[in-house]
Amino acid sequence: VMVGALPSMLPGFGLTVLVSLLVIAFGLLTGLALAILRSLELRVANGLITFYVDVFRTLPQLVIIIFLYFGMPYMGVTLSPLVTTVLALGAVLSAFACEIFVSCMQALPKGQTDAARALGFGPLRTLFMIVLPQAIRMAVPLLTNRAISISKGTALGTAVSLPETLGQAQSYMSIVANPSPLTLAAGFYLLLFIPLVILSRWLEHSSHKGR
16 A cells, blocks of 8 residues: 555655745744844834734644635735745744844843944944854754754645645545555655754754854
């Protein structure tokens, strides 16, 4: 049964990998941009970003996916299952990433920014040349763990008919009336996420060693 399921499940696994990579890229880049905006200490922007972060850290991922897919058409916007899943999970990751970046930026000794100003660095130059490089390095282990945790939510895309690994396994299982495709799907998820977990542990170890 598993051998017979492979041809239909391999494209689903490829889509799972693609969606995971897109979620991670979109979430981390958006989170970094939001953290930079927050560091500029603009009152209105800070209020909007805080609201965004609180909303997407609080709502369940499945609720966001269903709202985007079934709710947005009422506003004249129709999203594909792939775009819906990437936007929903990416928004959740960006909210957590923003908080992690901001926390790491605030954890840096204040003396470093004072020294940069004494050397004639402006606020933006200090941010991009002194603060951000160190904050990003500190944030990497935390971001890796969070990115793995949220990207596993790609399986929730089945709720909007995303034909990823789990969706394909369920489809084939309904045809053969055998749960073996679900076992194969679990194997595919392990194949994808175990290397990422190992990478996360290595990055965390390297970070502690670097200190």
